Every structure is written in C-alpha cells, then in structure tokens.
Amino acid sequence: MSDTILKLNNITKKYNNVNVLKDISMTIKKGQIYGLIGLNGAGKSTLLKIITGLSIPDSGSIELFGEAEKSKIEAQRRRIGTIIEKPALYENKSVYENMNINRLQKGIPGESAIDKTLSMVSLIELKNNKVKNLSLGSKQRVAIAMALLGEPELLILDEPINGLDPIKVIEIRDLLKKLSREYGITILISSHILGELYQLASYYGILHKGKLVQQLTLKELKDRCKKYVHIKVDSAANAAVVLSKKLNTEEYNILPDNIINLYDYIDETGKVTETLVKEGIRVEEIMPRGEELESYFASVIGREEDV
Template identity: 60%
Template sequence: MNEFVLRTRNLTKTFKNATVLDNVNMNIRKGSIYGLIGLNGAGKTTLIRLITGLSVNQSGSIELFGENEERKFNSLRSRVGCLIETPAMYPNKTGYENLEIDRIQKGIPGTECIEKVLKMVDLEEAKGKTVRNYSLGMKQRLGIAMALLGDPEFIILDEPVNGLDPVGIIEVRELLKKLNTEYGVTILIASHILEELHQLSTCYGIIHKGKLIQEITEKELMDRCKKYLHLKVDDAAKASVIINTKLSTSNFEILPNNIIRLYDYLDKSGVVSNVLIKGGISVEEINPKGDNLEQYFTKLIGGGENA
C-alpha cells in the first residue's frame, strides 16, 4: 500500500504575469492531518483547486494514491472529498435534503450514506431542520458531511473554521479529530490561523508567496519552538559537567562558540548562574529563549508582512 495519499512535484501556476504557485513539492502521508499554513494570498486556495481538478496546472505533476496519470484522476478523485471556502447550500431545504441533492449530483447510489455522514458529523437530530436555521458551526459541519459523502479516504478543507465563534471552532475541531482517529480519514486543512492548526495537525506545510518553504512534523515544530535557557560561558565542556553533576540534569545541548541550551531550570536562571560561577565558570550571557508558534512562522517567512 502506498504511504502517500498526495504528492506534488514542481507544481506551478501563473495568472497573467504573476506566479501564484512556484514549484510546489507537497507530501501528505496516509493517516495524517496536514496543516497547510500561509498568509491570505499565499497560494493555499489555488493549490487546493489544482489538487481537486477545479483548476489546471501549467507545469509539474500531481500524484494521488500513488498514481500520476491524469486519465485515472477522475476515478481517483472519487476517493477525495473537499470543502472549499463557504459550502454551497439551499437555505430553504433541510440538512437531509441538501445532502440528498449533493448525493444525486455526485452519482452516489442509495441513501444509506446520508444517515451515515449525519451521524459522523453529529447532525442526526437536526437533519429535518431547514439550513437557514442552522448555526454557522452546524452549516460548517453540514459542509463537511457533504465532503464525506461517498466514503472518501482523503478530505481537503479550505479555512474550515473561518467566521465561526469559539463554540463552532471547537465543534469542527473535535469533529475533524474524530474523523481522523476513529474513521481513518486523511485530512488536508488550509488556514492562515497557525494556533488553530496547531491543535489539530500532525504535520505542516508552510507556504509563502506561492512557495512551499517548509514541511515539518508536529514533533519537529515543537522541538524548534522549545523554550530553553541560553548560556554563553568561557568553557562549555567544563560547564556541562557542572550542570550534569550539580544540577542533576542532562537535558541540555552544547553548541559552537561555548553556547549551551539548557531545557530545564527555565525560571531559575539565578540558580544556574550561581552554580556555574561557584564552579569557576565565567557566565557571559544567560537568558530565556525560544519561539512560540507564531514567532517561528513569522521568522520563517521573513517578518510580519501581509500577502
């Protein structure tokens, strides 16, 4: 079985004289929740439209479920569900009726699938209510239910919590976690809200001005954002022995230029400094460092500019 549900190679798209996507190489593993993070206008929606066949790429290739032959993509895309921006619904029809219309348009036989997706998104009790009386969170869950018709293995969601209140955001977040863990659905979520993606994603792709500048796992991201005490001393080797023996920790690393990153004692810099000085170490610098997720993202894209 292929371990990737989606891979792109040098995917490029231009509009008039502007390059909207520039040689994008994306890799989404089966079973993951892939957070595609980027500022508004970074190229997220264009990338999704190419993947789902709503737009045509000018160069590069797309591989779905291990296949990259375009003639096979129509059948392969039946294994993919998507929700791009605001879901299209009939406000005067019920949730069930909206799903029935969508089922017929997609050519999915039988109505059992409707009851199944209503249960998956926890809208069984509201299926007879007209959509105009749904909350924003309920409408978003109904949109996700539409994306789930046909039992897709992979769903693609563009800004799924945009405009939702805190309760609606929590509802959608918990739904997506359930789809991934209980139903084994691989999920691609595009958003400009890093903190929200952080509560969901197992890996990330960071896109900026049409370029996918980094792919990183959740663990790698947290390691890079890890808080630590930054120490610059006159003898890092000797200082490391003192830290190990006197402070009883090996949770540190030695970097060039006699710099040590200490991941313990974050709020006890005075204790660390006193122990080192008593051990004959000259402490030139000692201060807490480490980025939060937003700082990491901002540094990576080169500042706080808007796109």
C-alpha cells in the same frame, strides 16, 4: 503497496502572467493530517483547486493514489471529499435536504449514507433543522458531512475553522482528529493561522507568495518553538556537569562555541546563574529564548522576504 496518497511535482500556475504557484512539490502519506499554512493570497486555494481538478496547472504533475496518468487521476478524484472556499449550503432547506441534494449530485445510491455520515459528525439530532437556524460551527459540520458523503479516503478542507470562536475551533479540531483516528481518513487542511492547526496536524507546509518555503513535522515545529534558556559559558563541558549534578537536570543540548540550550528552569535563570558561578563557571550570556507559534510563522515568512 505505496502509502503515498498525493504527490505534487513542480506545480506552477500563472494568472495574468503572475506566478500564483511556483514549483510546488509535496507528498502526503496515508493517515497524515497535513496543515497547509499561508497568509491570505499565498496560493492555498489555488493549490487545492489544482489537486481537486477545479483548475489546471501550467506545468508540473500530480500523482493521486499512485496514479499519474491524467485519465486515471480523474477517476481517483472520486476518492476525495472537499470543501474549497465557502461551502454551498441552501439556507432555507434542512440539513437532511442539503445532504440529499449533495448525494444526488455525487451519484451516491440510497439515502442510508446520509444518516451514517451525519452520525460521524454528531449532527443526526439536527438533521431536520433548517441550515439558516444553525450556528456557524454546526454549518461547518454540515459542510464537512457533505464532503464525507461517498466515504472519501482523502479529505481536503480550505479554511474550515475561519471565523469560528475558540470553542468551536476546538470542536472542529476534535472532529477531524476523530475522522483521522477512527475512520483512517487522510486530511489536507489549509489555514492562514498556524495556531489554529497546532495540535491537529501531524505535518506542516508553509506557503508564501506561491512558494512552499518550508515543510516540517509536528515534532520539528514543537522543537523550533520550544522555550529554553540560552547559556554561553567558558566551558560547556564543565557547565553540563554542574547542570546534571547540582540542578539535577538532563534537559539540555550542548552546541558549538560553548553554548548550552537548557530546556529546564525557564523562569529561574537567576538560580542557574548562581549555581554555575558558585561552581567556578564563567557565565557570559544567559537569557530565556524561544518563539510563539505565530512569531515562528512570521520569522519564516520574513526570512523569505529578505531573500
């Protein structure tokens, strides 16, 4: 049995003859937390609406839980829980009442599912509180709980941590990790801030002006943002011997043109230079490099702008 939960093939969408999405192809595997990153207006919400059936693509196809026929896809959408744009909450009703309204709308029999779901998101003690008296973080938990009613296998969340303070962001991250780890729920989550999804997602897609300009794993993201010392010498082979024997490190990569990326001694470039020169190595360039998450995101978008 395939472990592919969702597959998009060349999805395109236009509004007023303007391409909002352009040939989007992506695959989400079972158990992944897929982070969809893009500036406001990049097309994230439109893409999520197409996946959930709230909007129809102009071209392209969708496969959901292995089904590609339109009639069967609609049935498979019952296995999805969603929060797209601002969640609809009744502020003057209690958490429990909001959950019950949502349960009835989804046609889920019995109220036992409500307490079970509230327990999953650690809200059981607040179930009789009115929504208007909750913190923004707790309101987001209510919205996530509503999305979880019916025990979905795929959870789609549109900017669920937007506007939360750093502590609440961490709490929502921990909650989503728990849902993935303990309940096996696959998650597709969007944000306009890469740093908000760092250490949460296992796979990333960068969406810019309707195009999916890059997809990469968490390891690839870490590698590309990892700080290192860029060293250009007259002999990379000889310099590598010095790094190993004199500085006791194997944390380096040898690149073409006698360039070495050293992932150690980041703040001790003087010591590295002194050691290399003392051993007869001519150092032509040495400097710390590496990008912060947001700088990397900006550089990817910038390269796309230059195309």
